[in-house]
Amino acid sequence: MTLLPPTDGLTATTTPAASPTPATRGGPGTAARGRRRWMPRPTVTMAASATVLAVLAIAALFPGLVAPGDPLAIDPSASFQAPSLAHPFGTDESGRDILTRVVHGAGPSLLIGVSATAIGVGLALVFGLLAGLGPRWLDFGTTRLLEVLFAFPGLLFALLFIVVYGPGIVTSTIAVGLSTAPGYARIIRSQVLVARRSPYLEAATVLGRGRAWRITRHLLPNVAATLFVLVTLGIGQSIVWASSLSYLGLGAAPPTAEWGAMLSAGRTYITSFWWMTFFPGLFIVISAVATTLLGRSIQARSRRS
Amino acid sequence: MAGSLTPTAHPTARPGGAGRPRTRLPALRWLLLRLGGAVFVVWAVATVTFFAIRLIPGDPAEAIVGGPGSQASDEALAEARADYGLDQPLPVQYLQYLGRLLRGDLGRSYALRDDVTTVIGENVGGTLTLAVASLALASVIALALAVWSARGGRAAGAVTSLLEIVAAAVPHFWLAISLILLFSSTLGWLPPVSVPGPLGLVLPVVTLALPLSGFLGQVMRESLLTALSSPFVLAARARGEGDSGVFWRHALRHAAIPAIGLAGWAFGALISGAVVVETIFARPGIGRSLLSAVQGRDVPLVTGIVISVAIVYMIVTTLTDLADRLVDPRLREEAR
Numbered sequence: 001m002t003l004l005p006p007t008d009g010l011t012a013t014t015t016p017a018a019s020p021t022p023a024t025r026g027g028p029g030t031a032a033r034g035r036r037r038w039m040p041r042p043t044v045t046m047a048a049s050a051t052v053l054a055v056l057a058i059a060a061l062f063p064g065l066v067a068p069g070d071p072l073a074i075d076p077s078a079s080f081q082a083p084s085l086a087h088p089f090g091t092d093e094s095g096r097d098i099l100t101r102v103v104h105g106a107g108p109s110l111l112i113g114v115s116a117t118a119i120g121v122g123l124a125l126v127f128g129l130l131a132g133l134g135p136r137w138l139d140f141g142t143t144r145l146l147e148v149l150f151a152f153p154g155l156l157f158a159l160l161f162i163v164v165y166g167p168g169i170v171t172s173t174i175a176v177g178l179s180t181a182p183g184y185a186r187i188i189r190s191q192v193l194v195a196r197r198s199p200y201l202e203a204a205t206v207l208g209r210g211r212a213w214r215i216t217r218h219l220l221p222n223v224a225a226t227l228f229v230l231v232t233l234g235i236g237q238s239i240v241w242a243s244s245l246s247y248l249g250l251g252a253a254p255p256t257a258e259w260g261a262m263l264s265a266g267r268t269y270i271t272s273f274w275w276m277t278f279f280p281g282l283f284i285v286i287s288a289v290a291t292t293l294l295g296r297s298i299q300a301r302s303r304r305s
Numbered sequence: 306m307a308g309s310l311t312p313t314a315h316p317t318a319r320p321g322g323a324g325r326p327r328t329r330l331p332a333l334r335w336l337l338l339r340l341g342g343a344v345f346v347v348w349a350v351a352t353v354t355f356f357a358i359r360l361i362p363g364d365p366a367e368a369i370v371g372g373p374g375s376q377a378s379d380e381a382l383a384e385a386r387a388d389y390g391l392d393q394p395l396p397v398q399y400l401q402y403l404g405r406l407l408r409g410d411l412g413r414s415y416a417l418r419d420d421v422t423t424v425i426g427e428n429v430g431g432t433l434t435l436a437v438a439s440l441a442l443a444s445v446i447a448l449a450l451a452v453w454s455a456r457g458g459r460a461a462g463a464v465t466s467l468l469e470i471v472a473a474a475v476p477h478f479w480l481a482i483s484l485i486l487l488f489s490s491t492l493g494w495l496p497p498v499s500v501p502g503p504l505g506l507v508l509p510v511v512t513l514a515l516p517l518s519g520f521l522g523q524v525m526r527e528s529l530l531t532a533l534s535s536p537f538v539l540a541a542r543a544r545g546e547g548d549s550g551v552f553w554r555h556a557l558r559h560a561a562i563p564a565i566g567l568a569g570w571a572f573g574a575l576i577s578g579a580v581v582v583e584t585i586f587a588r589p590g591i592g593r594s595l596l597s598a599v600q601g602r603d604v605p606l607v608t609g610i611v612i613s614v615a616i617v618y619m620i621v622t623t624l625t626d627l628a629d630r631l632v633d634p635r636l637r638e639e640a641r
Contacts, residue, residue, distance in 0.1 A: 144345070144349075147342070147346055148346050148349040148350060148353065150569075150618075151346050151347070151349075151350050151615040151618050151619060152350065152611065152614075152615065153569070153570070153572060153573020153574075153576060153577070153614065153618050154573035154574055154576055154577030154578075155576075155577035155580060156573070156576065156577070156611055156614055159580075159595065159596075159599050159607070159611075160354065160357060160607065160611055162599060163358070163361070163599050163602055163604065163607050164357055164358065164360050164361050165360075167600075236474055240474065240476045243476060244476055244477065244478060244581055247476075247478045247581070248580070248581065248584065248596060249600065250599065250600070263478065263479070263482075270482055270485060270486070270497075271485065271486075271489070271490050271497060274482075274486050274490070277479075277482050278482065278483070278486070281476065281478070281479030281482060281483075282479075284476055284479060285471075285474060285475050285476070285479060288474035288475075288476075289470060289471050289474045292470050292473070292474050293467075293470060296470065
């Protein structure tokens with residue numbers, strides 16, 4: 001079920017004993033690295049990936065500014081043109097400009113990724129907090145439920161969901177969100193459990209702080225850091241999975257200027273007109289790599305400090 | 306590689322087992338609990354699937370006789386209903402369904418008019434070949450990246466890290482298209498669709514293996530670096546072990562443990578990837594059958610494949626947990 005693999009210290013592995021304690025991380029020498037700052041200076045990776053994402057966001061919000069043309073304008077006389085100065089990314093079977101369509105496709109594609117991640121992380125937050133903070137029986141029940149959901153690995157749950165509710169842009173977005181939720185939920189649960197047993201929460205209890213204060217002022221801010229990394233990493237993954245569904249004809253349908261749908265439309269022409277599939281796919285890769293790099297660099301920084 | 310791990314290579318292995326802290330869960334009880342849990346999950350998956358497909362709008366009998374637009378006669382519909390047991394009350398249908406599952410009967414495909422088990426049996430070989438070859442290739446690439454990044458200094462670390470992230474982020478379908486463009490259309494070295502024989506296997510395997518190697522590489526590199534900075538490596542050095550001895554005999558073995566734990570996840574990733582890869586390369590297999598079943602709303606075939614995948618997933622995760630316990634003595638001391 002996890003689309004993100006259980007990598008590194010964020011995750012509890014399938015084994016119960018492996019919950020990482022902060023002491024085992026970092027290793028020697030990390031404590032000496034620099035003093036703490038309130039706003040840490042961004043690394044090169046962080047700045048570069050954030051810039052790429054900002055450009056993509058501008059294209060998504062104001063596509064007309066970046067590419068003034070109409071993404072749906074048909075010009076049969078100019079169909080299947082190879083990349084040139086007039087059409088840097090070439091044209092498709094109806095003579096539509098691929099560059100314009102790629103720019104206008106940024107909005108829907110990123111929106112799908114963001115919505116799917118919001119659904120997945122939102123559900124996961126509910127489950128993770130219920131399991132991590134609730135009574136023992138609730139933790140037991142939630143953990144069993146997650147185990148069942150994990151037995152629909154990868155895209156399987158999404159495919160089952162699409163069988164029931166039919167293909168389309170909305171169902172595929174929800175399907176990707178639901179498929180990713182159990183993986184996030186397990187990470188959030190383990191983070192909540194780590195935070196619950198932490199010395200700072202013990203200190204707050206000793207100081208006589210109430211339960212609500214401890215949860216809102218101490219526990220949630222600590223889980224939020226993990227959440228931020230999860231969301232950043234998740235958006236890239238969601239875009240990839242949602243576009244895979246579109247490519248398979250189960251997500252956004254071809255006339256729409258969405259990257260996955262454009263790929264799906266170009267599928268029949270792969271060997272003759274490569275630019276129809278190459279460029280939309282390139283932008284999926286760029287956005288996925290940029291979000292992953294950003295997420296990883298934030299994660300590396302938070303672990304170091 | 307897991308079986309060869311000796312406890313002495315382990316940081317927490319205590320000589321003679323002296324001073325064991327917590328109560329020790331007997332291995333047999335652990336195994337029974339684990340198996341019981343696995344059976345529960347398979348039952349739950351079957352139940353969820355059974356009731357989920359009842360949410361599909363429309364009459365399943367119409368899907369059997371050929372979709373909503375088929376204008377089948379009432380007799381044909383009634384016959385189809387009786388044929389597939391759809392005229393029974395829901396609880397009876399559910400119990401019959403569970404009974405058939407226990408006998409290993411997954412029902413009959415609507416579209417192919419064939420037993421689901423037969424369809425799976427015909428297709429499982431292709432997917433298995435693809436998955437095993439991809440997993441092997443991905444492990445080799447991941448291991449090479451991890452070793453290179455650990456031994457090659459800072460620059461190598463940064464390069465491999467970037468390579469792994471890019472590999473993990475590339476969607477299968479785009480990778481497949483790019484590989485077809487390069488090796489089939491431009492160079493003409495390899496066939497663009499999967500033909501029988503080893504040559505037709507190259508592009509599908511590479512497509513499936515590269516993203517997987519990115520994920521595996523990240524995990525292996527991380528655990529390798531943790532292992533290299535842990536006390537048992539220092540202890541090995543203190544005993545006079547050389548650089549390569551420390552690396553190959555101690556750190557690398559230790560780094561394999563988290564990779565074993567990823568087996569369940571890797572299985573899911575391979576199945577999902579197979580859906581895309583088998584479709585693009587027109588290769589017969591479970592993934593392609595699943596996709597055409599989803600597109601045609603062939604409910605028995607979809608549920609049959611989903612349940613089979615869940616069963617195999619549970620077998621894989623149970624075995625990896627077992628392997629983890631055999632390899633890692635710390636886990637045997639965990640009591641809940």
